[in-house]
Amino acid sequence: MVRQLLILIFKGKTGFYTGLIAPAVLIVGAVAVYYVIMCSVLYPILLAIYVWCTGSTPEYQIKPTFSTFSTSYCAIGLFPILVWLCSKKDLKIFMKVGSFGIVFVVFLMVFIVTTGIVSLGNTEYSIGPAYVSDDTIWETNQRTLVMFSTQFSSLAGCLGTGYFLHTCSLPILKANVNP
Numbered sequence: 001m002v003r004q005l006l007i008l009i010f011k012g013k014t015g016f017y018t019g020l021i022a023p024a025v026l027i028v029g030a031v032a033v034y035y036v037i038m039c040s041v042l043y044p045i046l047l048a049i050y051v052w053c054t055g056s057t058p059e060y061q062i063k064p065t066f067s068t069f070s071t072s073y074c075a076i077g078l079f080p081i082l083v084w085l086c087s088k089k090d091l092k093i094f095m096k097v098g099s100f101g102i103v104f105v106v107f108l109m110v111f112i113v114t115t116g117i118v119s120l121g122n123t124e125y126s127i128g129p130a131y132v133s134d135d136t137i138w139e140t141n142q143r144t145l146v147m148f149s150t151q152f153s154s155l156a157g158c159l160g161t162g163y164f165l166h167t168c169s170l171p172i173l174k175a176n177v178n179p
Contacts, residue, residue: 023168030164035082037157039075046074119143 011019044060047069051057061070088094128144 026164027168030161030168033157033161035075035078037161039071039078042078043071043074 047058047060050069058069061068064070064072064075066072123141123143125143125145127147129146
Protein backbone atom coordinates (compact mmCIF):
# COMPACT_ATOMS: atom_id res chain seq x y z
CA MET A 1 0.00 0.00 0.00
CA VAL A 2 2.84 2.37 0.85
CA ARG A 3 4.55 1.56 -2.43
CA GLN A 4 1.41 2.37 -4.43
CA LEU A 5 0.99 5.61 -2.52
CA LEU A 6 4.61 6.62 -3.24
CA ILE A 7 4.19 5.84 -6.92
CA LEU A 8 1.01 7.90 -7.01
CA ILE A 9 2.72 10.84 -5.28
CA PHE A 10 5.95 10.88 -7.33
CA LYS A 11 4.78 9.68 -10.73
CA GLY A 12 1.19 10.91 -10.77
CA LYS A 13 -1.87 9.08 -12.02
CA THR A 14 -0.25 8.27 -15.35
CA GLY A 15 2.70 6.53 -13.70
CA PHE A 16 0.40 4.78 -11.25
CA TYR A 17 -1.82 3.28 -13.97
CA THR A 18 1.18 2.49 -16.15
CA GLY A 19 2.64 0.57 -13.22
CA LEU A 20 -0.59 -1.37 -12.90
CA ILE A 21 -1.12 -2.11 -16.60
CA ALA A 22 2.45 -2.89 -17.74
CA PRO A 23 2.92 -6.10 -15.70
CA ALA A 24 -0.51 -7.32 -16.79
CA VAL A 25 0.43 -6.83 -20.45
CA LEU A 26 3.70 -8.70 -19.89
CA ILE A 27 1.92 -11.63 -18.27
CA VAL A 28 -0.64 -11.77 -21.11
CA GLY A 29 2.29 -11.92 -23.55
CA ALA A 30 3.90 -14.75 -21.59
CA VAL A 31 0.61 -16.66 -21.51
CA ALA A 32 0.24 -16.23 -25.28
CA VAL A 33 3.75 -17.59 -25.86
CA TYR A 34 3.05 -20.48 -23.51
CA TYR A 35 -0.20 -21.27 -25.36
CA VAL A 36 1.53 -21.32 -28.75
CA ILE A 37 4.25 -23.61 -27.38
CA MET A 38 1.64 -25.94 -25.84
CA CYS A 39 -0.16 -26.19 -29.19
CA SER A 40 3.05 -26.87 -31.11
CA VAL A 41 4.05 -29.58 -28.62
CA LEU A 42 0.57 -31.14 -28.50
CA TYR A 43 0.34 -31.62 -32.28
CA PRO A 44 3.11 -34.27 -32.63
CA ILE A 45 1.81 -36.06 -29.53
CA LEU A 46 -1.68 -36.29 -31.02
CA LEU A 47 -0.23 -37.44 -34.35
CA ALA A 48 1.75 -40.17 -32.58
CA ILE A 49 -1.39 -41.34 -30.77
CA TYR A 50 -3.27 -41.36 -34.10
CA VAL A 51 -0.54 -43.43 -35.77
CA TRP A 52 -0.42 -45.81 -32.81
CA CYS A 53 -4.21 -46.34 -32.84
CA THR A 54 -4.80 -46.57 -36.61
CA GLY A 55 -1.49 -47.76 -38.01
CA SER A 56 -1.61 -45.22 -40.86
CA THR A 57 0.92 -42.46 -41.33
CA PRO A 58 -0.62 -39.00 -41.84
CA GLU A 59 1.28 -36.11 -43.36
CA TYR A 60 3.03 -33.93 -40.78
CA GLN A 61 1.90 -30.34 -41.31
CA ILE A 62 4.62 -27.84 -40.44
CA LYS A 63 2.48 -24.75 -41.10
CA PRO A 64 -0.97 -24.25 -39.53
CA THR A 65 -3.77 -25.06 -41.96
CA PHE A 66 -7.45 -25.92 -41.70
CA SER A 67 -7.53 -28.24 -44.73
CA THR A 68 -6.04 -31.15 -42.73
CA PHE A 69 -5.29 -31.85 -39.08
CA SER A 70 -2.62 -29.39 -37.93
CA THR A 71 -1.69 -27.15 -35.02
CA SER A 72 -4.76 -25.01 -35.83
CA TYR A 73 -7.06 -27.81 -34.70
CA CYS A 74 -4.86 -28.42 -31.65
CA ALA A 75 -5.27 -24.76 -30.69
CA ILE A 76 -9.05 -24.92 -31.12
CA GLY A 77 -9.24 -28.10 -29.04
CA LEU A 78 -6.84 -26.90 -26.35
CA PHE A 79 -8.58 -23.57 -25.77
CA PRO A 80 -11.84 -24.93 -24.20
CA ILE A 81 -9.86 -27.35 -22.05
CA LEU A 82 -7.66 -24.56 -20.67
CA VAL A 83 -10.65 -22.25 -20.16
CA TRP A 84 -12.39 -25.00 -18.18
CA LEU A 85 -9.25 -25.65 -16.09
CA CYS A 86 -8.74 -21.94 -15.39
CA SER A 87 -12.36 -21.43 -14.35
CA LYS A 88 -12.08 -23.90 -11.46
CA LYS A 89 -12.60 -22.29 -8.07
CA ASP A 90 -10.96 -25.05 -6.05
CA LEU A 91 -7.28 -25.20 -7.01
CA LYS A 92 -6.22 -27.86 -4.50
CA ILE A 93 -5.73 -30.49 -7.20
CA PHE A 94 -3.28 -28.21 -9.06
CA MET A 95 -1.37 -27.56 -5.86
CA LYS A 96 -1.15 -31.30 -5.15
CA VAL A 97 0.02 -32.08 -8.68
CA GLY A 98 2.51 -29.20 -8.50
CA SER A 99 3.98 -30.60 -5.30
CA PHE A 100 5.00 -33.72 -7.24
CA GLY A 101 7.00 -31.66 -9.75
CA ILE A 102 10.30 -33.31 -8.88
CA VAL A 103 8.82 -36.74 -9.57
CA PHE A 104 7.83 -35.66 -13.08
CA VAL A 105 11.27 -34.15 -13.67
CA VAL A 106 12.92 -37.43 -12.59
CA PHE A 107 10.58 -39.40 -14.92
CA LEU A 108 11.50 -37.07 -17.77
CA MET A 109 15.24 -37.46 -17.10
CA VAL A 110 14.94 -41.26 -16.92
CA PHE A 111 12.98 -41.28 -20.20
CA ILE A 112 15.58 -39.12 -21.96
CA VAL A 113 18.51 -41.21 -20.72
CA THR A 114 16.92 -44.59 -21.55
CA THR A 115 15.76 -43.41 -24.98
CA GLY A 116 19.28 -42.14 -25.68
CA ILE A 117 20.87 -45.43 -24.61
CA VAL A 118 18.43 -47.50 -26.69
CA SER A 119 18.93 -45.21 -29.70
CA LEU A 120 22.70 -45.51 -29.51
CA GLY A 121 22.37 -49.27 -29.84
CA ASN A 122 20.10 -49.55 -32.87
CA THR A 123 20.26 -46.25 -34.78
CA GLU A 124 22.70 -45.05 -37.40
CA TYR A 125 23.38 -41.32 -37.17
CA SER A 126 24.76 -39.01 -39.83
CA ILE A 127 25.27 -35.25 -39.82
CA GLY A 128 23.60 -33.26 -42.57
CA PRO A 129 21.71 -30.10 -43.50
CA ALA A 130 18.17 -29.30 -42.35
CA TYR A 131 16.45 -30.28 -45.61
CA VAL A 132 17.82 -33.85 -45.30
CA SER A 133 16.40 -34.29 -41.78
CA ASP A 134 12.89 -33.61 -43.10
CA ASP A 135 13.29 -36.53 -45.55
CA THR A 136 14.36 -39.03 -42.88
CA ILE A 137 12.58 -42.39 -43.12
CA TRP A 138 11.84 -43.39 -39.55
CA GLU A 139 11.38 -47.14 -40.21
CA THR A 140 15.04 -47.67 -41.26
CA ASN A 141 16.57 -46.35 -38.00
CA GLN A 142 18.75 -43.92 -39.94
CA ARG A 143 18.64 -40.42 -38.49
CA THR A 144 20.16 -37.20 -39.75
CA LEU A 145 21.41 -34.85 -37.06
CA VAL A 146 21.26 -31.16 -37.89
CA MET A 147 23.90 -29.12 -36.13
CA PHE A 148 22.45 -25.67 -36.94
CA SER A 149 18.77 -25.12 -37.71
CA THR A 150 16.36 -22.22 -37.88
CA GLN A 151 13.59 -24.34 -36.33
CA PHE A 152 14.49 -23.58 -32.73
CA SER A 153 11.53 -21.31 -31.95
CA SER A 154 9.76 -23.75 -29.58
CA LEU A 155 12.89 -24.29 -27.51
CA ALA A 156 13.68 -20.58 -27.44
CA GLY A 157 10.08 -19.83 -26.46
CA CYS A 158 10.20 -22.33 -23.58
CA LEU A 159 13.48 -20.87 -22.38
CA GLY A 160 12.27 -17.27 -22.62
CA THR A 161 8.93 -17.99 -20.96
CA GLY A 162 10.59 -19.93 -18.14
CA TYR A 163 13.09 -17.13 -17.59
CA PHE A 164 10.31 -14.54 -17.52
CA LEU A 165 7.96 -16.51 -15.26
CA HIS A 166 10.67 -17.00 -12.64
CA THR A 167 10.88 -13.26 -12.15
CA CYS A 168 7.08 -13.12 -11.77
CA SER A 169 6.74 -16.09 -9.42
CA LEU A 170 9.45 -15.20 -6.91
CA PRO A 171 7.67 -12.07 -5.54
CA ILE A 172 4.41 -14.04 -5.36
CA LEU A 173 6.07 -16.79 -3.33
CA LYS A 174 7.86 -14.26 -1.15
CA ALA A 175 4.59 -12.51 -0.25
CA ASN A 176 2.81 -15.83 0.46
CA VAL A 177 1.56 -16.23 4.04
CA ASN A 178 2.36 -19.97 4.21
CA PRO A 179 5.10 -20.70 1.66
